[in-house]
Amino acid sequence: MNPLKVLIVFDKPIPVLKYGGIQRIVWWLGKELTRQGHKVTFLVGEGSHCPFAEVKIYDPEEPLEKQIPEDIDVIHSYIPVMEPLKKPYLVHMESNTKKQEYDINTVFVSRNHAERHHAVCYVHNGLDPDDYGKPDFKKKNYLHFLGKAAWRVKNVKGAIEVAQKSNWRLHVIGGSRVNFHMGFRFTIDPRMRFHGMIGGERKNKVMNASSGLLFPVVWNEPFGIAITESMYFGCPVFATPYGSIPEIVDHESGFLTADKAELIKHLKDRPEYNARQIHERVMEYFSVKQMTESFLKLYERVMNGEQLNPAMPYFEKDSEPKFLPFG
Template identity: 80%
Template sequence: MKILIVFDKPIPVAKYGGIQRIVWWLGKELVRQGHKVIFLVGEGSTCPFAEVKIYDPEKPLSVQIPDEVDLVHSYIPVMEELNKPYLVHMESNTKKPEYDINTVFVSRNHAERHHATCYVHNGLDPEDYGRPAFNKKNYLHFLGKAAWRVKNVKGAIEVAQKSGNKLHVIGGSRVNFHMGFRFTVDPNMRFHGMIGGEKKNKVMQESKGLLFPVIWHEPFGIAITESMYFGCPVFATPYGSIPEIVDADSGFLTANKEEMINYLKDPADFDYKRIHDRVMEYFSITPMANSFLKLYEKIMNGETLNASKPYFEKDSEPKFLPFA
């Protein structure tokens, strides 16, 4: 099969970049399984395993699709008629009144909140992370864009402090002006900024768990699965996709701050290898690509992926979910 993957940002990503990594990983696995992939992506992109064409936002998408492709897998909205079967892969929490009927969401919860049924869980590429050691140290870690209030780094810091845990923050700095003003003095809170690759992997490799008290419905959360890849249990709020990813043997979920603090004073023992194995079975690139291949077959046979067009009801969710 010849598949065009469309995204308006450059690949590969230099540091973190969640969606860019999914785009890259999916294309890589499809090629490994014998399919031809063409990337139509942002300026500056390169790729050793697939052909790259540069997406022009000033031109209709329809005129940028090569004749040879069988199907279009788009990470940007399709606003016009295409002469090829296509799907739209929705990764974010956008709140639009209507979506394409062939929209694929990234978790069951993500789909249900948009009155849809079609979803595929994101999968990570083990080759980007190396072999996990399951050698846990004496700190927790937070992973996410700390400048986004919904990621709740402030709550993570408070939980770590009150439960007597050191915390390494990946994706934020000690001084932050984006959420009012936050200056964290405590030396037990270490900030790594926006790091990727081996530096980020090392922090997770040596962590005893991910502290992730988000206050929104997390669409998927690659931070969760890549932490679990290293055997890290997840201590999080039960919002969005998180209960689909984190089972009773791989973490502890609560929206009650005091309950989380008390739990982390003396957490349960976890089987780190089992947590890693859960990611490999359900949340790696192979099951993700296999799920999409089944959807490709459906749309090439003229079927739609949802019974009707997904939509989001305005004001159906609060801006921030409780963590108190």
């Protein structure tokens, strides 16, 4: 493929300083496209800067069409496209927003994510190994939880209970010991260590020494970067089988169940996993290189006038319960 001029549209600032899942995907994609010889322009939130690509500031008060440079070949948007665009484009859908209808060129982040929106087009998220360094496959005697603990769907309470009943120490990344959001929670147990919303080397250090990710979410996880970055460090994943998780975690890289007692028993048995093999699974299937190559194929399709889904994706209201079972 000849070098492309790609406009990446996102309404938040980049780079992200702490966790920021979507921001990191946006950054990694632009960086890898540039590495492969393509020219990237970011149209992103105020306060953004980037050493490898041109940055333009997105104005939410102006139509998107007016903010697109003339020489762009294709647009990769992380925000909804609300008006007709002259340039070929796709919309990258990262979350569970539960809108009623989506653009026909919407790309979801897992097969399950697409199917739940009556669509077929998806690309798994890929991480950039440069952000993580060398994994240490010698593990310590604790598990970690990674996610926004204030979101009840992430189920940090369930993770804490499972860790306590299976006699594991737990490091919680993304939450605090006292929480007032979406229901009061106060965790006394000193075996449960809370790190708050940390990123970069501090977060990597906790994951790199962990014996596994405890991730009993109670919603359909669209993708879950927390899963792949934990697996990058060789951590097996102990989770519920919801959303994209079975696409990422095979039987050699973790244990999936919605039965709390079954998960506790599995962890009590101190199962052995091959940390190096788990790491290699991420490098083979869930790296930024694989993600970018998949998107380049989709760019070619929309530039040829193809539609990425056979019909407009849509989400059926009330088709999913607010919280999926874990008990």
